[in-house]
Amino acid sequence: MVDMRAGATGPGAVASEPSAGPAKAPPVQDERLREVSLLTRIMRRPELGAVAGLVLVTIFFFLTADRTMFSLAGVMTILAPAAQLGILAIAAALLMIGGEFDLSIGSMVAFAGLIFGAAIVAWQLPLPVAILATFVVAAAAGAVNGQITIRTKLPSFIVTLAGLFMLRGMTLVGLKWVTGGSTQLRGIGDAAGEGVLRSLFSGHAFQGLFSWLAANNLIDKFDNGMPKVSGVPVSILWFIVLAGIATWVLLRTRIGNWIFAAGGDANAARNSGVPVNRVKTGLFMLTACAAALVAILTVLDAGSTDARRGVQKEFEAIIAAVIGGCLLTGGYGSAIGAFFGAIIFGMVSIGLTYTRFDSDWFQVFLGAMLLLAVLFNNFIRKKVTGER
Numbered sequence: 001m002v003d004m005r006a007g008a009t010g011p012g013a014v015a016s017e018p019s020a021g022p023a024k025a026p027p028v029q030d031e032r033l034r035e036v037s038l039l040t041r042i043m044r045r046p047e048l049g050a051v052a053g054l055v056l057v058t059i060f061f062f063l064t065a066d067r068t069m070f071s072l073a074g075v076m077t078i079l080a081p082a083a084q085l086g087i088l089a090i091a092a093a094l095l096m097i098g099g100e101f102d103l104s105i106g107s108m109v110a111f112a113g114l115i116f117g118a119a120i121v122a123w124q125l126p127l128p129v130a131i132l133a134t135f136v137v138a139a140a141a142g143a144v145n146g147q148i149t150i151r152t153k154l155p156s157f158i159v160t161l162a163g164l165f166m167l168r169g170m171t172l173v174g175l176k177w178v179t180g181g182s183t184q185l186r187g188i189g190d191a192a193g194e195g196v197l198r199s200l201f202s203g204h205a206f207q208g209l210f211s212w213l214a215a216n217n218l219i220d221k222f223d224n225g226m227p228k229v230s231g232v233p234v235s236i237l238w239f240i241v242l243a244g245i246a247t248w249v250l251l252r253t254r255i256g257n258w259i260f261a262a263g264g265d266a267n268a269a270r271n272s273g274v275p276v277n278r279v280k281t282g283l284f285m286l287t288a289c290a291a292a293l294v295a296i297l298t299v300l301d302a303g304s305t306d307a308r309r310g311v312q313k314e315f316e317a318i319i320a321a322v323i324g325g326c327l328l329t330g331g332y333g334s335a336i337g338a339f340f341g342a343i344i345f346g347m348v349s350i351g352l353t354y355t356r357f358d359s360d361w362f363q364v365f366l367g368a369m370l371l372l373a374v375l376f377n378n379f380i381r382k383k384v385t386g387e388r
Contacts, residue, residue: 046325047337049376053323053369054340057347065354072219072229074354076236082346083239084294086339088313089320090239090246091290093338095283096321097250099263099330100149100156102142102284104163105317108291109298109310111167112138114174116296117185117305120192122178127192131201134292141167142288146281156284164314172307189303202300204231235297239339242290246335259283264331319366320345323373344369 061069068074088105095102115137119130145163149156175183192198199205207230213219214227221227250256261269262276270276291310299305322328323344324337348369352359 046332046334047340048325049373050324050337050340050344052376053373054344054347057344057351061347061351061354064357065351069351069354076229076233078346078350079236079239079343080233080346081349082342083233083235084298085313085316085320085345086239086342087235087242087290087294088287088317089324089338089342090242090335091283091287092314092317093321093324093326093333093335094246094250094259095287096318096326096328096330097263097333098259098280098283099266100280100283101160101318102145102287103157103160103314103318104141104145104167105287105291106310106313106315107164107167107171108138108141108288109295109313110171110305110307111141111174112292112295113299113305113309114171114178114185116292116299117188118174118178120188121185124191127195127197130192131197131296134296135289138288138292139285142285143281145288146284149284150277150280168307175305175307183308184304184306186304188299188305192300198300199234201234201296203234205234205237207231235301238293238297239342243335243339250335255279260331262330316345316366319370323369328374341373 069078088109092102092105112134116130116134119125119133120127125133141163145156145160148154149159152159172183175185179185210219210227210229210231214221214225219227219229250259258269258274258276258279261272261274262279266276294313295305295309298309320341321333321338323341324334324339326333326337348365349362352362
């Protein structure tokens, strides 16, 4: 009988097809090159939580607040404080992505206000020199924070917490020295004078456009024909421009890659040639300069400075960055997310005055938003990455 089993041997066996050998495993595709759905790409964006939060907050106030909140004047009233916080939050977000914290930026606002005010009033320096001196002092203080953190290997939380108290104390002492005993320095607005440079740091932009819009009944105006909104506060323009620049740097430049690498795994980044120490020092200088910018903007608008300026802004800036998708562990976050996080802050802090709710609920909302943002960001990240 002929053996018909596949692979039989011997006389009379039917020749079988030559074996092709063991089957080869399909090549494993690099996960970075794997096609993902649009929904997955959206869910991976750090700012998703901030956008969702902004939508929910807007719906809430649309249903509960007076309609004047959504007028042009109401929107400008909301965006003005949001812009000042947002400038700090964007810088704080970049530093958090780089794996560090700066709790001294609120006190730096007050200290930079002292330097700027003293330069204008006490030392009678020209406005350009006073602005430059303020940024130089702030950058030097930021560099000190960075170098202490790097060289001592202490947590930046501790280093900048010490800076918070030191800068606030130096502001108190400095104001009393400059004014002869007061904790408020007045007359800065008059001493600064007028000019193109001042218009870049105070007042409103596009006033001619808004006057034309009012004359053509395109925006609300008073009985005398003057627009109810004279222009866009300069701080809002700074806020938008800095958000755009920071987003471009993070997503389109080598420095942005260095920031993510330094915050994700500093040792691996060093081994890959990333100048981690320089990156982190530069980020500390950036947060200090952002605080100096806010100080100049607010001092010129108010015409004075005081020791309470910037109180708790360090915590609000960090919370806005966390709402915007930044992880406390570093290496992940978004500048545009901090942008939206700051707008949420402004909408809630001002929006409550348009409702029947007690404005003190803002503090409750602040804590709740922080907790929900962290939980939401962790949930989305685990869903996308498959972490347990």
